[in-house]
Amino acid sequence: MHTKTSIIAGPFITEDCVWLNGQIMSIERNERLKKCFDLIRNLIKIQKGENSQEVKWKIRVCSENNFPTAAGLASSAAGYACLVYTLANAFGLVNGDLPSIARQGSGSACRSIYGGFVQWTAGVDDQGYDSTAVQIAADTHWPEMRIIILVVNDSKKKTSSTVGMKQAVKTSELLKYRIQKCVPERTKEIIQAITDKNFEKFAEITMRDSNQFHAICLDTYPPCVYLNQVSHEIISFVHDYNEATGQIKVSYTFYAGPNAFLFIQQIDLSLFMSELVNVFPTMQPNSSYLRGIVSTLPNNVKPYGFKSKDKDLLKYIMVTKLGNGPKCVDDHLLNSDGTLKSKIESTN
Amino acid sequence: MHTKTSIIAGPFITEDCVWLNGQIMSIERNERLKKCFDLIRNLIKIQKGENSQEVKWKIRVCSENNFPTAAGLASSAAGYACLVYTLANAFGLVNGDLPSIARQGSGSACRSIYGGFVQWTAGVDDQGYDSTAVQIAADTHWPEMRIIILVVNDSKKKTSSTVGMKQAVKTSELLKYRIQKCVPERTKEIIQAITDKNFEKFAEITMRDSNQFHAICLDTYPPCVYLNQVSHEIISFVHDYNEATGQIKVSYTFYAGPNAFLFIQQIDLSLFMSELVNVFPTMQPNSSYLRGIVSTLPNNVKPYGFKSKDKDLLKYIMVTKLGNGPKCVDDHLLNSDGTLKSKIESTN
Numbered sequence: 001m002h003t004k005t006s007i008i009a010g011p012f013i014t015e016d017c018v019w020l021n022g023q024i025m026s027i028e029r030n031e032r033l034k035k036c037f038d039l040i041r042n043l044i045k046i047q048k049g050e051n052s053q054e055v056k057w058k059i060r061v062c063s064e065n066n067f068p069t070a071a072g073l074a075s076s077a078a079g080y081a082c083l084v085y086t087l088a089n090a091f092g093l094v095n096g097d098l099p100s101i102a103r104q105g106s107g108s109a110c111r112s113i114y115g116g117f118v119q120w121t122a123g124v125d126d127q128g129y130d131s132t133a134v135q136i137a138a139d140t141h142w143p144e145m146r147i148i149i150l151v152v153n154d155s156k157k158k159t160s161s162t163v164g165m166k167q168a169v170k171t172s173e174l175l176k177y178r179i180q181k182c183v184p185e186r187t188k189e190i191i192q193a194i195t196d197k198n199f200e201k202f203a204e205i206t207m208r209d210s211n212q213f214h215a216i217c218l219d220t221y222p223p224c225v226y227l228n229q230v231s232h233e234i235i236s237f238v239h240d241y242n243e244a245t246g247q248i249k250v251s252y253t254f255y256a257g258p259n260a261f262l263f264i265q266q267i268d269l270s271l272f273m274s275e276l277v278n279v280f281p282t283m284q285p286n287s288s289y290l291r292g293i294v295s296t297l298p299n300n301v302k303p304y305g306f307k308s309k310d311k312d313l314l315k316y317i318m319v320t321k322l323g324n325g326p327k328c329v330d331d332h333l334l335n336s337d338g339t340l341k342s343k344i345e346s347t348n
Numbered sequence: 349m350h351t352k353t354s355i356i357a358g359p360f361i362t363e364d365c366v367w368l369n370g371q372i373m374s375i376e377r378n379e380r381l382k383k384c385f386d387l388i389r390n391l392i393k394i395q396k397g398e399n400s401q402e403v404k405w406k407i408r409v410c411s412e413n414n415f416p417t418a419a420g421l422a423s424s425a426a427g428y429a430c431l432v433y434t435l436a437n438a439f440g441l442v443n444g445d446l447p448s449i450a451r452q453g454s455g456s457a458c459r460s461i462y463g464g465f466v467q468w469t470a471g472v473d474d475q476g477y478d479s480t481a482v483q484i485a486a487d488t489h490w491p492e493m494r495i496i497i498l499v500v501n502d503s504k505k506k507t508s509s510t511v512g513m514k515q516a517v518k519t520s521e522l523l524k525y526r527i528q529k530c531v532p533e534r535t536k537e538i539i540q541a542i543t544d545k546n547f548e549k550f551a552e553i554t555m556r557d558s559n560q561f562h563a564i565c566l567d568t569y570p571p572c573v574y575l576n577q578v579s580h581e582i583i584s585f586v587h588d589y590n591e592a593t594g595q596i597k598v599s600y601t602f603y604a605g606p607n608a609f610l611f612i613q614q615i616d617l618s619l620f621m622s623e624l625v626n627v628f629p630t631m632q633p634n635s636s637y638l639r640g641i642v643s644t645l646p647n648n649v650k651p652y653g654f655k656s657k658d659k660d661l662l663k664y665i666m667v668t669k670l671g672n673g674p675k676c677v678d679d680h681l682l683n684s685d686g687t688l689k690s691k692i693e694s695t696n
Contacts (some may be wrong), residue, residue, distance in 0.1 A: 174563060177525035204569075211571045215522060215563035221552075222587045223559045229577045239570040 001149075001292075001320050003078040005063040005086045006333040013058040013338055020063050020079070022342070035104040036080065040087045043096045054091060061086075062333040062340055067318070073149065073259060074112075080105030081112030085326040099133040107162070115139050115325030117194050119187065137194055139322035146269050146293075148250075148262040149318040150280070152230045161256035164217060164224040171221040178216055182209075199265055203251030206263060207238070210253040228258040230313045237279055237306065238262065241272065244304040269319070274301040280314050292319040349497075349640075349668050351426040353411040353434045354681040361406040361686050368411050368427070370690070383452040384428065388435045391444045402439060409434075410681040410688055415666070421497065421607060422460075428453030429460030433674040447481040455510070463487050463673030465542050467535065485542055487670035494617050494641075495670070496610040498628070499663040500578045509604035512565060512572040519569040526564055530557075547613055551599030554611060555586070558601040576606040578661045585627055585654065586610065589620065592652040617667070622649040628662050640667040 016037060018025045027033050037059065044055050063083060069075040084102040087093075099110035110133040111118040117137045123130030168175050186205055193201035217224040227235075235252055242248045250264040250272055264272055273290075274297050282289040290297075294317075333341055366373045366381060375381050385407065392403050411431060417423040432450040435441075447458035458481040459466040465485045471478030516523050534553055541549035565572040575583075583600055590596045598612040598620055612620055621638075622645050630637045638645075642665075681689055 173530050174522045174525060174560065177522060177529075181525075182521050208569050211569065212522065212567050215567040218566060219560050219563040221556050221559065223583060225580050225583075232573050235571060235573075 001065075001067045001073070001078075001318070002323070003063060003065050003075070003082040004329070004331075004333060005061060005079070005082040007059055007061045007083075007086050007090050008334045008336070008338045009054070009057040009059040009090065011053070011057060013060050016058050016060075018061040018063065019340065021065060021069060032080075032105045036084060036087075036101060039101045039104060040084070040091070040093070043088070043093050043101075044091055047093055047096075048091075059087070060334065060338045064333060068151070073151075073257070074108060074255060076106040077108040077112045080109035082326055084109070085113060089328060097132060100129075100131070103131065103133075112323075113326065115323050116141060117322070119191070136191055139324045142194070142197055142322070144266040145322055146264050146266055147320050147322070148260075148264060148269075148273075148276070149292075149320065150234055150260040150262065151315040151318065152228065152234075152258040152260070153313060153315050154228055154230070154258045159224050159226070159256070164220065164226075164256060167222075167224060168216055168220040172216050172219040174219045175216050178212060182212060199263075200248040203248045203263060206251045206253050211235075214254060226256050226258060227254055231258045231260060233309060233313070234260045234262075234280075237276075240306065241275065241304065244306075270297065271301070271303050273297055273317075273319075275303055275306060276317065278302045278308055279306045280317075281308050281311050282314070283311050284316075289314075289316050290319070291316055293321065294319050349413075349415045349421070349426075349666070350671070351411060351413050351423070351430040352677070352679075352681060353409060353427070353430040355407055355409045355431075355434050355438050356682050356684070356686045357402070357405040357407040357438065359401070359405065361408050364406050364408075366409040366411065367688065369413060369417060380428075380453045384432060384435075384449060387449045387452060388432070388439070388441070391436070391441050391449075392439055395441055395444075396439075407435070408682065408686045412681060416499070421499075421605075422456060422603060424454040425456040425460045428457035430674055432457070433461060437676060445480060448477075448479075451479065451481075460671075461674065463671050464489060465670070467539070484539055487672045490542070490545055490670070492614040493670055494612050494614055495668050496608075496612060496617075496621075496624070497640075497666040497668065498582055498608040498610065499666065500576065500582075500606040500608070501661060501663050502576055502578070502606045507572050507574070507604070512568065512574075512604060515572060516564055516568040520564050520567040522567045523564050526560060530560060548596040551596045551611060554599045554601050559583075562602060574604050574606060575602055579606045579608060581657060581661070582608045582610075582628075585624075588654065589623065589652065592654075618645065619649070619651050621645055621665075621667075623651055623654060624665065626650045626656055627654045628665075629656050629659050630662070631659050632664075637662075637664050638667070639664055641669065642667050 016027045018027060018033060025033065027037060041055055044052060048054060061083060063079055065075050065078065067073050067075065069079075080102045083105065084098050088096055088098055099113045102109035102113055108120065110131070111120045113133060114135040116135055116139040118133050118135050120133050121131060122128070123132065125131070186209055190202060190205045190209075192198075193205060214227055217226060231254060238250055238252050241250060249268045250262050253261045253263070255261070273294065277286075277290070277297065286297075335341055364375045364385060366375060373381065375385060389403055392400060396402060409431060411427055413423050413426065415421050415423065417427075428450045431453065432446050436444055436446055447461045450457035450461055456468065458479070459468050461481060462483040464483055464487040466481050466483050468481050469479060470476070471480065473479070534557055538550060538553045538557075540546075541553060562575055565574060579602055586598055586600050589598060597616045598610050601609045601611070603609070621642065625634075625638070625645065634645075683689055
């Protein structure tokens with residue numbers, strides 16, 4: 001799963017402009033986008049001098065995700081991280097605190113500036129100005145780790161994670177305890193589990209913390225509910241599966257939406273996937289239902305014989321692994337005159 | 349909503365025996381029932397002397413609820429409270445701590461020994477031996493209070509509240525904070541709100557505390573989920589309704605199941621009910637869908653015009669009010685020779 005972003009800047013670009021997945025977005029009306037542009041221009045001033053021509057250049061951005069936006073799949077985290085990284089690279093900026101700039105676009109974008117396992121640190125400043133991200137371990141540290149994303153069919157109206165979290169800070173009493181006591185302890189524990197490649201420990205903390213996060217959402221007033229019935233069926237299935245195997249083979253985590261993110265190691269993937277498609281069957285051909293790095297599944301293997309649920313509770317299943325952070329690639333989305341390479345422009 | 353219990357005891361009864369809603373139950377295999385019988389016999393010994401004949405009498409019990417059991421409607425609380433009250437009355441026991449005895453059957457049964465608003469106090473003993481119930485206010489203090497029970501159509505397997513709460517105590521970190529900080533503060537606040545008949549305050553605490561209770565269930569490992577999609581739709585509807593009226597007119601609380609208990613004052617009942625049956629429509633005739641103390645609803649009045657949801661998400665809606673605690677009534681369920689009055693006995 002990735003975001004691809006191209007930018008072009010220069011005296012021949014007449015205004016700042018961003019295409020996101022083919023849709024043009026107003027920068028003036030988008031506070032977060034504006035903040036990122038401002039902070040990058042600030043960095044240009046600092047590093048290239050107040051009178052540098054580049055400060056005045058307008059910027060054209062084209063960004064595309066190969067996965068749905070606003071579906072609780074952290075598309076804005078990937079998007080802002082990619083944008084800030086691309087801008088910094090294009091302007092040859094060095095030593096800027098890119099995570100902090102990306103964070104102004106989307107909180108968790110600071111994490112996506114790095115690959116592998118990344119910690120988003122709170123910092124000590126009341127306003128969070130020193131909140132940033134640090135890498136715990138590169139993706140190469142645990143190459144066996146796989147992530148299975150279960151995209152859930154859902155039509156419920158969403159509460160954005162920013163709105164939800166602001167309301168939680170205002171109204172949830174339990175959040176105080178979570179911040180003060182649970183998060184610091186668990187952060188220490190999960191860093192240790194990652195360092196040791198202790199999957200069972202890693203998996204248990206992941207599940208407990210996902211549940212606690214959603215408990216806080218429920219303790220928010222009015223309550224903020226991201227999980228739906230299918231999410232809960234996935235949770236039950238993961239616990240049942242682990243109980244059947246007698247080991248924690250797989251774990252789940254949920255962000256601000258009903259989609260599940262499962263962690264599993266490569267060695268256990270194939271057997272689990274067989275049971276998964278048995279429990280969550282589909283009317284679709286497997287080629288559109290199973291995406292990403294899926295090897296051929298053994299036919300009709302239902303190792304633990306769980307009961308199948310209704311068909312098509314899931315939109316699709318995507319298997320992926322840890323990313324290794326943003327990098328420069330060769331295929332641009334923009335022509336050198338600033339026009340879009342794809343035909344999307346004319347249809348919008 | 350009530351439980352009716354008859355007992356008969358004497359030298360002519362050959363063994364302890366309990367019929368619950370027509371089903372015979374083994375006392376030997378039911379620890380809780382056994383404990384209640386033992387504690388009552390203890391009380392007989394203390395009050396009537398070690399050698400009293402009544403200590404040796406076997407007891408026959410017949411108990412019936414006019415509402416479903418094991419559906420999260422607190423049928424065991426009502427049942428054990430009624431049983432203990434009936435036994436104490438039949439044996440002429442005075443000054444016994446009936447809430448504490450009832451609590452051995454079902455924790456919340458201690459509350460049901462009294463009418464009106466009742467607090468279940470924790471006590472200071474580690475083992476909870478001094479945990480009991482005290483009445484905050486009689487039902488006559490707030491006669492305008494109505495309770496609407498929305499019985500939800502649901503087929504999910506249930507976690508009993510006892511199992512769920514034991515697991516929560518063992519595994520939920522947030523529960524520690526809830527016990528130490530949130531519960532004492534809220535208890536004080538809601539007692540004040542009841543004393544003042546401050547509905548909005550009462551309602552808000554009720555909703556916040558219901559949400560926090562279910563947050564704790566979710567923070568339990570593995571998570572314990574009592575609310576389903578319909579429960580969440582009810583929660584959303586209540587918040588939307590209050591927002592539409594500009595006041596907190598109605599509140600919700602959920603126990604160990606998906607059914608909603610709404611609080612509302614008599615003056616607001618009719619208008620709210622009109623909207624409720626519009627939002628949660630049914631294929632049933634109103635006579636079986638709307639139960640309890642429902643006055644005729646104004647035809648087709650949808651004061652705020654909320655969108656109707658799918659039909660028959662609810663099994664039925666029951667409107668009731670605060671009970672006034674157990675009392676003796678005249679119609680026995682048992683004949684004087686210990687046989688059941690109804691024909692149920694022969695079919696079991």
